Amino acid sequence: MTDTRARLTADLKTAMLAREAERVGTLRMITAKIKDADIAARPAPPLDDTALTAVFRGMVKSRREAVELYRQGNRPELAAKEEAEIAVIEAYLPQQMDDAALAAAVDAAVVASGATTPKDMGKVMAALKAAHGVALDMGRAGPLVKQRLGG
Incomplete structure (x- = not known):
């Protein structure tokens, strides 16, 4: 198990024990996306941390696009939900250059x-x-x- 996967599993358990429903949902969504990417990559071995970074960046990109669409559609509550998911996903990305x-x-x-x-x-x-x-x-x-x- 890669470091990212182990951290994700530990964070999911912690969020479940703390009864943080929204965070648990986002972490489960991330693990499902990773499983989908692993299946798509078969017969290759499961994705390493570098490949997972690309998966996470794709997830963030799609959510940022959704935020813009929700704002244009005057749906601030949905935009806020997407932004909360972005914050959780970005925690698993490497530190970005300024x-x-x-x-x-x-x-x-x-x-x-x-x-x-x-x-x-x-x-x-x-x-x-x-x-x-x-x-x-x-x-x-x-x-x-x-x-x-x-x-």
Whole structure:
């Protein structure tokens, strides 16, 4: 069992004992999503922590989109529920770079890859992923790389 899975199981037990119904629901939803991802990855072994990070980021992304739609539809109670789920899911993501560190990482990757035009964006993104792995949210890095390359 990976560290993330063990932590998730322990957190679920703690939330159940504390009778935190909303947190228990969110944690159960996370474990169900992990099981679905494990099944989809078969016959490969269960997902490791790096792959789980991608699953969690996808969950957060879909909830952020839902929050925007709920706000547009004047449904603040549903938006608040989604935001509470985001907070629980983000607890299992690695610490994100702040804006200054992200900008510095992008600048370093642009220099390291020798990129000069927006056509070189793939090279820069590959350099970022190789250098920073799961600590980097590629969704935040993409627009910044595009801006740096004049796109």
